Ligand code: ATP
Ligand code: MG
Ligand code: MG
């Protein structure tokens with residue numbers, strides 16, 4: 450493509466409103482423009498990179514036997530009522546009414562739509578297993594849209610959903626998707642970790658998050674180089690407890706329900722994004738029905754929670770949340786975590802005691818340097834960007850939505866389900882967070898908008914112009930080439946070229962008449978002069 454025909458509005462100064470490296474560079478290099486908070490246009494270069502990432506995702510999905518379809522962004526509220534999520538999902542779900550006053554949601558995720566599709570179309574075990582996916586725009590009215598594409602309100606996601614007759618089949622698919630995700634993110638040139646995570650408000654069992662390591666990441670992961678162990682910090686202590694059930698305190702997370710691990714009872718205190726209200730979800734087991742849960746920050750709040758009861762609390766302060774876990778096996782001990790001023794404080798309460806006596810002395814914080822759960826090495830913390838997540842949903846949605854199939858014996862059963870997401874636009878930003886220098890972006894070849902950037906120093910020089918055109922023509926048969934055919938000063942051209950960040954720059958300068966050019970690698974900065982007939986070999 451000729452740069453004179455492109456729209457690449459680079460900036461000389463750093464954009465004032467940029468909140469992190471990828472946001473700044475994508476704006477500055479002319480890849481994206483903001484239209485409203487968390488809502489962006491992908492300019493031609495940005496869109497090319499997005500399509501590169503999508504192509505990698507598609508290839509790996511198809512290789513793993515997933516089939517692509519496309520579902521609507523506008524979803525009828527009735528389906529969300531069936532699963533109860535119309536109420537549970539909260540203000541993050543964007544809602545609208547049609548001219549008849551009927552309620553709709555803008556798709557934040559597609560479990561409801563796909564389950565309704567499949568329950569009507571898939572009725573026999575003979576069609577199972579089946580995995581469908583789409584790459585589509587998602588809408589979430591995030592409380593704090595920020596960091597450019599990293600946390601948008603309109604963003605692009607690959608979401609896949611699998612359907613199974615039994616748990617073994619789901620396990621198998623889960624592992625296939627896990628492997629496919631490893632391939633996708635490796636091919637995008639990312640340094641990432643797959644971590645055990647909390648299954649959150651979506652409901653379900655096993656889940657892993659894929660975290661790109663980056664300082665700007667909003668998640669903290671706990672891992673150890675010496676062991677296989679890697680977990681989202683909110684999950685870290687859960688594993689710990691799985692190992693030493695009777696003595697060790699637990700974990701958890703602000704704003705999310707916990708895993709439905711059959712050994713534990715989970716009481717989650719949700720913080721509503723707008724109003725300072727928390728709700729409680731409770732899965733009770735008889736022995737501990739009478740536990741009193743108490744807000745450690747405010748001694749006046751004491752609530753008794755019974756089976757299936759939902760209670761509204763006043764929230765403690767802006768940054769606190771609390772989750773109590775009572776253990777089925779060790780019924781007298783309640784473990785929990787209190788999130789206060791961004792810190793996780795773990796505690797362990799014996800309900801036989803008067804709860805009003807719980808003090809901060811009972812609290813413990815997980816920290817770096819703690820031994821790991823499997824006894825190998827010590828815990829390290831790192832910041833991560835959640836670029837993808839795989840979930841075993843089980844029958845949470847199929848039961849609510851009555852999506853059943855007939856098994857081999859003609860018996861009706863709910864479908865087992867899995868779901869698997871990749872933040873495609875977030876991945877784009879995550880790549881930039883890991884590949885840049887003072888001059889701009891340094892794209893990995895796999896997702897670069899163009900592999901080669903041909904930059905004639907002076908377009909008014911006939912030799913240079915002709916050689917640049919010739920290279921553009923010949924190399925263009927094999928590679929994706931951007932030709933800077935603008936009548937700009939060479940300083941501007943070089944600065945733009947570094948900012949845009951194509952992996953290889955071919956500078957056509959003074960030696961054009963001898964058919965010599967300079968080749969520069971964006972990543973390492975290495976440059977070499979060579980005759981044009983050596984170019985092909987060099988690029989390979
Ligand atoms: P987060 O914890 O960052 O809010 P999530 O857990 O809510 O993300 P999922 O429901 O797991 O997100 O969605 C699948 C993927 O979509 C995520 O792993 C992430 O890569 C991407 N994603 C989620 N929310 C956003 C957003 N607001 N902007 C861009 N990408 C997003
Ligand atoms: Mg979210
Ligand atoms: Mg998440």
Ligand code: MG
Pocket residue numbers: 658835837838
């Ligand atoms: Mg997630």
